[in-house]
Amino acid sequence: MLRLENVEVFYGNIRALKGVSFSVREGELVTLIGSNGAGKSTTLNTIVGLLHPRQGAILYEDEPIHRLSPFQMIQRGISLCPEGRRIFGNLTVDDNLRMGAIQRRDPEGVRQDREWVYALFPVLAERLHQLGGTLSGGEQQMLAIGRSLMSRPRLLLMDEPSLGLAPVLVQTIFQTLQQLKAQGTTILLVEQNAHQALEIADRGYILETGRIILGDAAATLRTNKLVVQSYLGG
Amino acid sequence: MDDSLSRPVSVAQPTTWQRYAGVATPLLLLLLVTLYIQGASSAYIQRVWIILGLDIILVASLNLFNGFTGVFSLGHVGFMAIGAYVSAILTLPLEKKAINLPDLPAWLAHIQLGFFPAILIGGLAATLVALAIGRPVLRLSGHYVAVATLAFLVIVRVILINATPYTRGSRTFSGTPAYTTVWWVYGWALVTIYVAWRVLRSPYGRAMLAQREDRAAARSVGVRVLRSRMWAFGISAFLTGVAGALWGHYILSFSPNAFYFAETFSIITMLVVGGMGSISGSVIGAILVVLLSEVLRNLEGGFSLGVVQIPPLYGMSQILMAILFIGILIFRREGLLGGREIDLTKLFVVDYWRSVFRRKEV
Amino acid sequence: MSFFEYGVQQLINALSIGSLYALMAIGLAMVFGILRLINFAHGDLMMVASYTALFLLIDGFPFLGAAIVAVVVAAIAGLAMERVAYRPIRGAPDVAMLLTSFAVTIVLENVAVLTVGARSRAFPAPPFLSTVFTLGNLTVSSVNVVAIVTTAILLVLLTFFVRRTDTGISMRAAAEDLVAAQLMGININRVIAYAFAIGSGLAGVAGLLWAAKVGKVDPFMGFSPVLKAFIAAVIGGFGTIPGAVVGGYVLGFLEIFLQGILPGQSSAYRDAFVFGILILVLLIRPNGILGVQEREEI
Ligand SMILES: Nc1ncnc2c1ncn2[C@@H]1O[C@H](COP(=O)(O)OP(=O)(O)OP(=O)(O)O)[C@@H](O)[C@H]1O
Numbered sequence: 001m002l003r004l005e006n007v008e009v010f011y012g013n014i015r016a017l018k019g020v021s022f023s024v025r026e027g028e029l030v031t032l033i034g035s036n037g038a039g040k041s042t043t044l045n046t047i048v049g050l051l052h053p054r055q056g057a058i059l060y061e062d063e064p065i066h067r068l069s070p071f072q073m074i075q076r077g078i079s080l081c082p083e084g085r086r087i088f089g090n091l092t093v094d095d096n097l098r099m100g101a102i103q104r105r106d107p108e109g110v111r112q113d114r115e116w117v118y119a120l121f122p123v124l125a126e127r128l129h130q131l132g133g134t135l136s137g138g139e140q141q142m143l144a145i146g147r148s149l150m151s152r153p154r155l156l157l158m159d160e161p162s163l164g165l166a167p168v169l170v171q172t173i174f175q176t177l178q179q180l181k182a183q184g185t186t187i188l189l190v191e192q193n194a195h196q197a198l199e200i201a202d203r204g205y206i207l208e209t210g211r212i213i214l215g216d217a218a219a220t221l222r223t224n225k226l227v228v229q230s231y232l233g234g
Numbered sequence: 235m236d237d238s239l240s241r242p243v244s245v246a247q248p249t250t251w252q253r254y255a256g257v258a259t260p261l262l263l264l265l266l267v268t269l270y271i272q273g274a275s276s277a278y279i280q281r282v283w284i285i286l287g288l289d290i291i292l293v294a295s296l297n298l299f300n301g302f303t304g305v306f307s308l309g310h311v312g313f314m315a316i317g318a319y320v321s322a323i324l325t326l327p328l329e330k331k332a333i334n335l336p337d338l339p340a341w342l343a344h345i346q347l348g349f350f351p352a353i354l355i356g357g358l359a360a361t362l363v364a365l366a367i368g369r370p371v372l373r374l375s376g377h378y379v380a381v382a383t384l385a386f387l388v389i390v391r392v393i394l395i396n397a398t399p400y401t402r403g404s405r406t407f408s409g410t411p412a413y414t415t416v417w418w419v420y421g422w423a424l425v426t427i428y429v430a431w432r433v434l435r436s437p438y439g440r441a442m443l444a445q446r447e448d449r450a451a452a453r454s455v456g457v458r459v460l461r462s463r464m465w466a467f468g469i470s471a472f473l474t475g476v477a478g479a480l481w482g483h484y485i486l487s488f489s490p491n492a493f494y495f496a497e498t499f500s501i502i503t504m505l506v507v508g509g510m511g512s513i514s515g516s517v518i519g520a521i522l523v524v525l526l527s528e529v530l531r532n533l534e535g536g537f538s539l540g541v542v543q544i545p546p547l548y549g550m551s552q553i554l555m556a557i558l559f560i561g562i563l564i565f566r567r568e569g570l571l572g573g574r575e576i577d578l579t580k581l582f583v584v585d586y587w588r589s590v591f592r593r594k595e596v
Numbered sequence: 597m598s599f600f601e602y603g604v605q606q607l608i609n610a611l612s613i614g615s616l617y618a619l620m621a622i623g624l625a626m627v628f629g630i631l632r633l634i635n636f637a638h639g640d641l642m643m644v645a646s647y648t649a650l651f652l653l654i655d656g657f658p659f660l661g662a663a664i665v666a667v668v669v670a671a672i673a674g675l676a677m678e679r680v681a682y683r684p685i686r687g688a689p690d691v692a693m694l695l696t697s698f699a700v701t702i703v704l705e706n707v708a709v710l711t712v713g714a715r716s717r718a719f720p721a722p723p724f725l726s727t728v729f730t731l732g733n734l735t736v737s738s739v740n741v742v743a744i745v746t747t748a749i750l751l752v753l754l755t756f757f758v759r760r761t762d763t764g765i766s767m768r769a770a771a772e773d774l775v776a777a778q779l780m781g782i783n784i785n786r787v788i789a790y791a792f793a794i795g796s797g798l799a800g801v802a803g804l805l806w807a808a809k810v811g812k813v814d815p816f817m818g819f820s821p822v823l824k825a826f827i828a829a830v831i832g833g834f835g836t837i838p839g840a841v842v843g844g845y846v847l848g849f850l851e852i853f854l855q856g857i858l859p860g861q862s863s864a865y866r867d868a869f870v871f872g873i874l875i876l877v878l879l880i881r882p883n884g885i886l887g888v889q890e891r892e893e894i
């Protein structure tokens with residue numbers, strides 16, 4: 001469904017991605033693991049068109065998409081839930097979700113999806129008209145996830161959705177991801193929390209300083225010595 | 235322009251005489267050109283040459299502030315106005331004062347200073363005002379400084395128009411003694427360049443230059459940064475005030491309109507063309523813009539292109555300059571020199587020429 | 597004239613001048629909110645609109661028709677400005693964008709001088725914009741009332757637009773976080789175009805009202821109003837529409853107040869005070885009196 005081929009991305013003169021290649025198949029949940037500064041967010045931002053590769057190609061359903069803008073990605077069914085939530089603090093919870101569905105032209109479907117998001121995260125339903133900025137951190141994270149679902153993506157990219165959340169909430173979010181996968185959404189998950197990510201993922205890739213150094217089935221990675229040592233804390 | 239002059243070249247450290255030669259060459263060149271123009275050129279060329287010198291002072295002193303602090307002043311023309319009016323009032327002959335400025339307070343009505351002290355006082359007055367407004371304004375960050383200094387410019391204009399006893403209001407101030415000569419202008423231009431050089435190329439100046447793009451640092455203006463901004467602002471205002479005084483004693487008749495938006499934009503264009511933070515850039519920017527706008531101004535009156543007769547289009551030169559300016563901001567934002575300097579010292583280092591020619595052989 | 601009547605008279609003056617500043621400040625704030633561009637050339641749209649109306653009126657158009665065309669022309673001019681000058685420099689340092697807008701002003705004003713001449717011309721305002729009527733001891737010019745009412749109507753429409761419509765909400769979202777807005781699938785080029793079109797249209801309306809008020813137009817007529825609008829926007833906390841509106845009215849009241857209390861001679865210095873207040877506001881409340889926090893950039 002998604003294939004990166006030898007992607008190189010620069011920030012000015014700094015080469016953040018040094019030829020990254022990997023793929024995600026339809027219906028899969030793939031996780032991208034790496035330490036701070038490895039280039040995980042850079043990879044996701046490049047896929048959605050916030051950044052553009054200097055070298056290499058990104059193919060989505062066999063179409064090269066690496067020169068498109070973010071709003072064209074949404075049209076193709078790719079949605080990113082960004083690092084650090086980035087919800088709209090001056091907009092109400094409801095309007096935040098509305099923004100998530102901005103490109104859709106089926107009001108009835110949008111309404112259903114909104115009900116579905118509120119069912120998924122009942123706290124949000126209680127805070128419908130509250131400004132996004134006044135939500136707690138965990139609630140904001142749920143709103144961010146809900147918002148990224150509102151475009152009804154076929155490929156969902158998640159950048160560290162569990163960051164800074166209480167363990168219970170992390171559970172909820174991982175359950176949600178599994179639920180989405182069961183409903184047929186393809187997911188590319190970036191996580192520092194390698195344990196749990198490999199737990200629910202089908203496959204995983206290890207990113208180190210801008211290069212993919214390893215990629216395999218999640219179960220295999222869980223027992224890989226290098227992965228255990230560097231990312232699973234033991 | 236030869237870009238390789240500003241590119242770092244790995245050559246031996248210049249010796250003392252080479253360094254002197256690097257400084258002496260442009261000075262000598264300047265002297266010769268000035269002498270030639272004084273002796274052999276038309277009044278028009280002489281005029282352009284003087285205007286160029288004045289613009290060099292204005293641009294280099296603005297660059298001193300802007301390059302050093304990384305914040306932008308849109309109010310410098312206000313300092314120019316202060317220098318021009320203060321010096322003009324102080325030097326106005328007493329009998330003209332009685333006629334032109336009858337409502338001047340007694341202490342001013344009875345003094346008539348010489349050129350040099352009047353220039354200095356004009357510059358100091360600008361500095362004083364700069365220090366007064368600098369304390370609040372320079373605390374701000376980013377483009378808020380630009381906004382606040384623009385407000386300052388408007389305030390200066392309102393005061394000039396309304397302080398009729400001193401300025402004749404919006405009417406023309408005339409009778410200013412014609413003291414400014416090409417030697418005064420270029421003398422001060424050299425002083426300005428030297429001062430700007432000392433400030434910008436001092437270790438501290440380089441450090442300021444390096445961190446000016448740093449938003450976090452720029453946002454929280456510390457005490458130390460505020461103090462150094464104040465210094466740069468004060469010095470820069472002094473030199474701009476001096477330029478204003480020289481300008482006044484050259485133009486002789488002027489009104490508040492001279493010190494507003496058009497002049498501000500013209501100086502900023504020179505600065506942006508040459509590149510912020512580069513002193514040689516300021517000089518080159520001034521030269522290019524003055525020459526280009528003279529050429530354009532001469533074409534404005536209409537000319538014939540073989541069979542085609544181009545009608546007069548007054549204002550066209552300004553339009554073209556503004557478009558050029560936008561083009562530079564879009565395509566070469568760092569200006570022609572991009573913050574670097576042209577170092578003529580290299581011309582006197584044998585290895586440099588070797589490296590130049592060797593590169594050509596490759 | 598009683599004290600009460602004097603108060604009402606001044607209230608009308610303050611509201612009407614405040615309305616014009618608010619109309620101008622909205623456009624500045626909308627664009628600044630999204631792009632961090634201080635669009636100095638915004639004032640020239642007033643000039644574009646008033647000259648368009650002037651020529652149409654001379655050609656015998658009815659005022660309302662001429663006004664509508666003029667406002668549309670101003671909106672198109674704003675769009676063109678964005679496309680030609682501001683889009684290529686998007687994302688540049690703030691000062692580079694500010695300077696670009698300076699240059700755009702120079703271009704527009706000189707083009708105006710070239711095409712319509714530098715001298716001012718009388719603006720043939722229709723009777724409903726140029727009558728002075730008396731109510732008891734009050735003398736009220738109709739243009740002031742029209743300015744107040746028109747602005748009020750436009751503000752209601754604008755409020756509906758930014759609070760209820762997708763495009764309006766997108767605009768606020770883009771102003772808050774441009775990257776997140778893009779991720780939602782908001783086409784920011786489109787949102788920016790909307791911001792320019794609406795802001796410029798409002799500037800066009802302000803231009804017509806201004807021309808009717810002072811009775812003449814000239815190529816530089818936008819210069820002073822845009823500076824004022826700019827103060828209004830800063831007072832209100834640059835970048836938000838409610839801030840711009842509040843700032844506009846605050847500035848209107850401030851000016852009328854200063855005019856009232858400054859003794860004879862010194863009221864000529866009113867503008868100096870006003871701009872002094874700008875510096876003061878920047879110092880005490882850099883985020884304006886409504887105090888919105890400056891957002892982090894990417
Ligand atoms: N805007 C930027 N400008 C310059 N360098 C950047 C920028 N954003 C990221 N980088 C650099 O690129 C590299 C990769 O960053 P990236 O954000 O992709 O890492 P990450 O794997 O997501 O890390 P983390 O786990 O901390 O989120 C880092 O070295 C970072 O410093």
Ligand SMILES: [Mg+2]
Pocket residue numbers: 040041042083159
């Ligand atoms: Mg990251």
